[in-house]
Amino acid sequence: MNKSFTTASLAVLVGLGATLAGAVPAQAAAGFAFDDRIAGPDRFATAVAASQLLEPTDGAATDVVIVNGYATIDGLTASYLAGLKSAPILYTDTAAVPAVTTAEIDRLGAANVWIIGGTNRIPTAQEDAWKAAGKTVTRIAGADRYQTAALVAEAGGTAEEGDNPNGNAPEQVFIASGTATADALAAGPIAWARNYPILLTEAGTLPEVTQTALEELGTDERVVLGSTGSISEAVYTQADATQRLGGTSRQDTATQIADYATSSQNFDTQSVALVGGTDATAADALAAAPVAGSQGVPLLFLDFDGTPGATTTAYLSEHKANYTGRGTGWIFGGTSAVPQAAADAATATVQ
Template identity: 70%
Template sequence: MKTSKLTPAVAVLVGLGAALAGAGPAQAAPGFAFDQRISGPDRFATAVAASKLLSPVDGSATDVVVVNGYATVDGLTASYLAGLRSAPVLYTDTRAVPAVTTAEIDRLGVEHVWIVGGTDRVPAAQQQAWEAAGLEVTRLAGADRYETAALVAQVDDEHAPEQVFIASGTATADALAAGPVAWARNHPILLTAADSVPAPTAAALRELGTANRVVLGSPASVSESTYTALGGTQRIGGADRQATAAAIAQDAIATENFDPQSVALTGGTDATAADALAAAPVAGSQGVPLLFTGFDGGLGAGTTAYLTAQKANYTRSGNGWVFGGEPSVRQATADAATAAVQ
């Protein structure tokens, strides 16, 4: 049987986990704060800011994953693809490729553009322009989000994944919360309906042959009957998207060698999904779990509870990242997150 490859990002995480294991119990440090905001004036610029954090050296990335910045459901599984290629996720618009995106592709020295989504999301003219500029372009697009996810999940035909995430195709935050782990560990993300398994998802599961199938979200997002039909082996979920993200964070630290001393915060509404997707590559590369703010813009009960329970782990050497500007994550909310870990 084929085995999953060990990417450079994963090797870094393995070393990080070993170092932390020998460091002894961490003590709370007053110096930890959510004081590193990665943002720009819009979602396109925020994605570029995340890309620069991932790849600060010019000419250091051969690949980039591009999705529509206003239809991120097409890119829910893009974090897995980006991880395979050690690539960032950047955004385009149907009207034109934003100047900041074009400039970042040039700065990175990209040779291969991976498009996730159909021509109604990323127009053929944009693909043709990249090809005319000498770039290799691969488009992954199906008839719907489920088929697109299935195509992305099967893009690596040389290595069978050790684990597959399966999340709701409509309650999209659960897939986004797993993005950093999908990037770092090469775990593809498939999508399902709440009460049935879409045909493309079932076919992809058969083709991948992966027995370890982790279902994300509560039974309200993926029913128990669907969990059984999927052949689920584990469910990671909570009462809402904040609690589910917290549960995914706990699992990432416990089983994937993610850094217990660092954490990233992003907006918890559907309107801020673009920031969470753009955060996945840089968070995954550093083994930093991702949490969501509350629906009302506050910190939210689930996130507050997680940070309070984990606060002894956060030290001055850890990173408190905030992805997205205001009002995606209000400064008062970032301050509340800092207060929760003191």
């Protein structure tokens, strides 16, 4: 499935709307607040909460994407595959599938289970159990994160094969660091909504599997995510990249991606989401991608100390005229990831 995101389609989303810049008030509406928190007691339950928001109707989903909840590096590109299938991203553990995940797969009624990652992260026994339950199970896994990303990127078909959902190459490809993972996570909602694959690279060397994937996808628009510290100019040149979205920190890069989402990808200017800014909270950002993508909502990262920080605060202040009563202030993750004090501070910034 290839979704075409338009400003008109965003306007009909529940609780959202897109208005012309000249029609918004000079400051945020008094009712705008970061008070819509999607969270559970742990990362597995938070992913389930996001899934329930994405698909509230029991038995209505055909696909679900599964990633190891403690090895989200395997799933950095899962947002693209989930977008192709209009699916949520749920988490499992190596030892066993959490009960909340099993219950959600049953509630969704998903017939197709897509596993991203090798058997060292998601054992064969889990795959076999889903097959025994009558589900079609497809595992996408390479020798390393770079090959896995390439295989995921090619799941929708390539220009060479001629079976891409568009009948040709994807409109655009993201290229992100395979080690500085936050940049790929910030672009997850766009990847889900617009069906843009995410390929991974090393900082100073473009892996051969990534180069090959770029050639096979046949996409001319190649957007690098992250600063030159994450992806060097040499790699940018080697990848024939056309644009860089990269700031001085993961928070800064996320604001640039957010501006890109609202200015050129038809994302909603009146809503915005907060997620934790540490590596430990990366799971919440990945699980957020399908919901944020479906609602056209960009993600912003908190600082490492659990506060909005200077960069995110500056972005919110700059855009506060856009945040009206028709928009929503989202939070993905519990109070350990996004403290209530941080949510209150962000609300105060836009008032």
